[in-house]
Amino acid sequence: MTDQTTQPSVTSPARASKGGMFGLSSKDTTLLLVVFAMVVLAPFILNPFPEGSGLAQFNAGYPDLMQRFVIFGIFAIGFNILFGLTGYLSFGHAAFLGVGSYAAMWSMKLFTLNVIPGILFAVIVAGLFAAAVGFISLRRSGIYFSILTLAFAQMSYALAYSVLTPLTGGETGLQIKNTDNPILSNIPEGEIGRANLFGAQMGNSYEMAVGNWLFTFNLGYYIAAAFMLVAFYLSIRIFRSPFGMMLRAVKSNQQRMNYTGLTPKTYTLYAFIISGMYAGLAGGLMVAMDTQVGPERMFWTASGEVVIMTILGGAGTLIGPVLGAGSIKYMENILSKINKDVLHQWFAFLPDGLEDAVVVFADIFVGKQWHFTLGIVFMLVVIFLPGGLVEGAQRITARFSRKKSSNNTPAE
């Protein structure tokens, strides 16, 4: 193959050290820096419309939603390490998120309200749980693997809901109560402790008003964002490492791996554990941001959600899962707020009869029916864009720059 040099994205580890920073190739460094800038400036980027204007409801720059963007971004990045690289479709990843949440919760209830130990504890516990589940589930592949992971997740859900109530709070879940007194935090008698980072509370925000715009900088968001950037950086390193090549080999040809004297199962198990730890990190962060957890976090539809996020953004690509998680959470929060009144406002310029017809039609896609839109979009992506949004973006760029059309790099 003489044209190998024209495929910069198939990066060997040796080449990766050239050009960029942090041990990344220059292309990956750019990607990381772009993501870094986007995440840091998110309060600006996500709030493009002034307060009080008709479009203000499209603003996503409020702390709660921004936190969800990065947390689910972490969840999807981790899922992508398993599914995107090895092709093993786990339908039970929410279990690890839930276990991580419970672990972080208990760390906060018993030891300290500082979020860092809680999050680390969540990662460790979720990793151990993933090791156990992965060890058993990876004995099978294909749909059998999917069903096994699904079975484990559903079992965790059912147990958390019923028998493990002393540990999980059952249906009501766990919250921090005024009776909780973590041994390392001094909480005045009868007061409810709050999650903090060395004393600074997660809810702390700095609000900046510029003209009609209001930007909110939230401590919790930036902590979650820092974790997400680290997670993203690690995933780039995994993608470019020899280990990442092994995981791709698991996807493309396990038999050949076996003949070469490598054990695909070991590599897949490591990938499974890593992605379980990512899920645990996401779960721990969720508890850090909002100190409560319930079993529904482990229900299989939650596992399905992360699958949808990853595919929608582009499985096997670096940035895809983050995009997918972001767009789904955006749809969930913004589309679901639109109701008939809002639609009538928008289409008020149309003649009356037409306006009603348009509103009735558009109403199918928004408000409580936002899942309908999600389902349609997801189906369209699976049918026409198997590479997800990333592939869509690549096709568009390819169309606009025909000159480079010989450079058919695979989605990365």
Added chain:
Amino acid sequence: MDQIIVQILNGLDKGSAYALIALGLTLIFGTLGVVNFAHGALFMMGAFCAVVLSRILNLSHEVTVPGETDFLGNPATKDVPYVYDWFGEAAGASIIDWAVPLAILFSIPIMVALGFAMERGLIKHFYKRPHADQILVTFGLAIVLGEVIKYYFGANPIQTPAPEALSGRVDFGVWLGYGPNAIVYPMWRLVYFFFSAAIIAGVFAFLQFTTFGMVVRAGMADRETVGLLGIDIDKRFTFMFGLAAAVAGLAGVMYAPIVSPAYTMGMDWLVLSFVVVVVGGMGSLPGAVLAGFMLGIIESFASLPAVVDLLPGINQIIIYLVAIAILLTRPRGLMGRKGVMED
């Protein structure tokens, strides 16, 4: 002993729903090689066929009641269903009462049409795609179908009662020689069991004793050879998809009186029926039926108070435990064929 018989009945009842859904799933997988995550949604559509029919039958118009006035002194009105006008009051009332069984006839053409539309419109394009893509696109379809139902019928379960003659309880123990009232069981659940047994028998007879069924079985075993013999196997497989959709729909229609239909029921049943299919062995029709009944019975035995006292929570997870145990010890499920889904 009577406890045990009740649990067996419960198990058969639950198992027959599992078996029907799993049978449809396996028909689709065995013929077309497609993993259909929208099958639970078809079950739900069936249940809503019953809801729709009972609403259609209840369509009514207002008439004034001669000689009576309401509390304001205006002539009193009452709603009279159109079926009363057409068939007379007594016959009309019993037609409305029998809405669910009538929905069987109503649902078959709808479900077959839906199955055809799904196969021709969507699934056809996914034969050559990986199983993961098939799972994902049908999963998306399941979300869409669920949301459509939610849009038109709301999020709350809709009660759909069984006909009065079949909604009582049977003194089942008397039939077995026990004293009266030893084993009392809801009549409709027995009806459901016999109904699904009949459907299962019908599907197997169709495959076993008709030429069409023989060709389909041959196609399941070796699609290429059948194609080489000059038979348009695709057309027959499309028909089988319609049949599988109808089976799922019928399972849903008859289940409507047992659990009030809601848009979530598709997803709820999907997971369990997939577990059933995998336990039975992908692509094995007898396996699906066997696993359905087996898991149903095991689940209801695990719900016995004595068992739950011994192992709390076991009734919630037993199906998954059995599934894990079977998948690890018998990799192809109970009756799976070699070489199916092993990539």
